[in-house]
Amino acid sequence: MKKDSKIYVAGHLGLVGSAIVKNLLSKGYTNLVYRTHAELDLINQQAVIDFFEKEKPEYVILAAAKVGGIVANNTYRADFIYENLEVQNNVIHQCYMHGVKKLLFLGSTCIYPKNAPQPMQEESLLTSELEYTNEPYAIAKIAGIKMCESYNIQYGTNFISVMPTNLYGANDNFDLEKSHVLPAMIRKIHLGKCLEDKNWNAIREDLDKNPIEHISGESAEEEVLKILEKYGIKEMDDSRVNIEIWGSGKPRREFLYSEDMADACVFLMENVDAKDTYNANTKEIKNTHINIGSGEDISIKELAELIKSILEFRGEFYFNTTKPDGTMLKLTDPGKLHSLGWKHRVELKDGIKIAYEWYLNTKC
Numbered sequence: 314m315k316k317d318s319k320i321y322v323a324g325h326l327g328l329v330g331s332a333i334v335k336n337l338l339s340k341g342y343t344n345l346v347y348r349t350h351a352e353l354d355l356i357n358q359q360a361v362i363d364f365f366e367k368e369k370p371e372y373v374i375l376a377a378a379k380v381g382g383i384v385a386n387n388t389y390r391a392d393f394i395y396e397n398l399e400v401q402n403n404v405i406h407q408c409y410m411h412g413v414k415k416l417l418f419l420g421s422t423c424i425y426p427k428n429a430p431q432p433m434q435e436e437s438l439l440t441s442e443l444e445y446t447n448e449p450y451a452i453a454k455i456a457g458i459k460m461c462e463s464y465n466i467q468y469g470t471n472f473i474s475v476m477p478t479n480l481y482g483a484n485d486n487f488d489l490e491k492s493h494v495l496p497a498m499i500r501k502i503h504l505g506k507c508l509e510d511k512n513w514n515a516i517r518e519d520l521d522k523n524p525i526e527h528i529s530g531e532s533a534e535e536e537v538l539k540i541l542e543k544y545g546i547k548e549m550d551d552s553r554v555n556i557e558i559w560g561s562g563k564p565r566r567e568f569l570y571s572e573d574m575a576d577a578c579v580f581l582m583e584n585v586d587a588k589d590t591y592n593a594n595t596k597e598i599k600n601t602h603i604n605i606g607s608g609e610d611i612s613i614k615e616l617a618e619l620i621k622s623i624l625e626f627r628g629e630f631y632f633n634t635t636k637p638d639g640t641m642l643k644l645t646d647p648g649k650l651h652s653l654g655w656k657h658r659v660e661l662k663d664g665i666k667i668a669y670e671w672y673l674n675t676k677c
Contacts, residue, residue, distance in 0.1 A: 314342070314372055314415075314583055321346045321370035323355060323404060324377030329419060329477070331484040332575035333374055340579065346370055356396060361403040365411045372582065374417045375404050379450075383559070383639055385491040386447040394449035401457040405472065409464050416472040417582055418461050420454035422567075422604065422645050423447045424476060432608060432646035435476075435600045444640045458602050465587045466598055473587055475578060478606035478645050481664065482571030483671045487523055489544045494613065495568055498620055499669055501556055505546050506626045509554040545631075554628035559636035562614030567644050569607050570664035573657045577605045580655045589653070606645035607657045623665055 314320065320337065324330035325347035337345060346368055353364055355377055379396040386393060401418070408416045422433065427444035429437040438458070443451045454476075461472035485496040492500075500519075507515040516537065517530030528540040538548065545557025581603065590601040611619070617630050647656075659667075 316341045317344050318342070318371045318414075319344045319346060319368070320372045320374065321368065322374045322376060323348075323400075324375070326484065327376060327378075327380075328480055328482060328485045328571050329574065330374070330376035332482060332571040333376060333578055336572065336575040336579045355400040355403055358399075358403050361407050362410075365407040369411060371414050372416075373404065373408050373413050374419075374578065374582070375401070376419050377404075378419070380421075380493075381486075381491045382493045382497065383446050383637065386450050387445075387637075390449045393447075394453050397450060397453035398456060401453065401460065405457070405460050405464065408472065409468055409470055414471060415582060415586070416461070416470070417578055418457050418472060418474045419578070420457055420474055420476045420602065421450070422476050422478050422606070422643065423451045424455050424458065425643075427640045431642045432644040433604070434646045435602055435604060435649060438600055438602070446637060446639055461587075462598060462601055465601070471587045473581060473585065473590065474602035475581065475605050476602050476645070477574045477577075478567045478569050478604070480569055480571050480574055482668050483675070485571070485668065485672075487672060489525055494566065495616065495665075496668070496672075498558070498617060499624075499665070499672060501544065501546055502617070502620050502624050502626050503669070503672070504541060505554045505556045505628050506624050508541065508546060508548055509552070509626070509628055545633075554626075555631050556617075556626075556628060557631045557633050558613065558617055559633055560613065560638040561634050562617065562630075562632045563612060564638045564641050565610040565612050565644065566616070567606050567608070567610045568616075568661055568664070569605065569657060570659035570661075570667070573607075573659050574605055577650065577655050577657075581653070585653055590649075603650050603653070604645040604647050605650060606647045607661075608645065608647045609661075610642075610644045611661065619662065620665060623662070623669065 322330050322334050325334050425433045425437050426441040458474045461474045464470045465472055481495045486492045487496045487500045521530035525540050547555045549555055591598050
């Protein structure tokens with residue numbers, strides 16, 4: 314890519330897209346194109362066609378997607394498969410139709426079977442059944458991978474698919490119903506810390522930034538306590554604060570700071586083509602996608618204790634084993650990415666500190 318190449322970043326306001334835009338700008342790229350959802354609904358096929366005909370981007374990074382944690386994935390199953398398939402189909406096809414030089418499609422490591430050998434290698438794709446709770450989202454992302462591969466094979470396009478592990482960082486979603494585990498845990502422990510310190514100003518400021526079920530900083534104290542308890546933040550009789558965490562705390566998860574992920578994506582756009590992702594002598598071209606991860610994991614219980622230490626929370630955790638754990642082990646093998654020349658830099662403890670500071674100082 315040249316510094317003045319026209320690059321369209323779909324989903325530029327989200328956790329993934331905003332980090333990629335920041336990285337591109339820091340490296341001197343000057344001709345970036347974006348649209349908000351209000352300006353361009355990627356589910357609308359004709360709107361996507363019109364956009365590509367008008368803008369004619371040379372490079373496309375598809376970071377737009379409907380995403381969420383285990384609750385959202387299991388609750389809004391139809392929305393997750395429909396919206397993601399529509400967005401992917403529209404953007405990927407128009408990249409082909411308008412001769413885009415390179416497309417980077419972002420998926421998720423939830424594409425791998427729930428019992429995939431650990432750490433998960435790209436070759437594990439489609440070898441056994443998926444985790445039920447996020448199956449619709451995973452199927453949509455698998456379809457995106459196969460669409461990119463199929464266009465490369467049939468039309469000679471240069472479409473690359475990357476599968477980031479669990480991400481966190483600036484512009485994350487801290488909604489307690491729909492967020493992923495790490496940002497949800499940061500916010501719950503932050504609110505628990507404020508509650509044990511009787512810091513109602515901080516609690517009300519948090520709820521003004523990001524209301525919970527329409528409960529804002531203007532709500533009565535009784536209503537605030539009720540909604541906090543509903544989401545597992547409870548003041549006990551002895552004034553200690555107890556925070557509920559779904560599951561046993563035993564599942565292990567891998568986390569990658571969003572700016573590391575963005576750096577990996579830009580590295581691939583600059584240095585790697587689709588032909589570099591597979592052996593040209595093979596009869597079957599598949600599993601050309603690339604894992605993006607740290608190759609390091611931590612249990613949910615250990616993660617909670619780490620965040621507790623960083624935020625200086627004094628209360629206790631209650632692990633609700635009536636709630637689902639999800640996959641017990643989910644660690645990526647980033648060996649393919651390492652062999653291409655990239656490795657992560659930000660360690661988890663440092664990344665959590667940065668993400669927490671961002672949350673405190675930003676209107677979410």
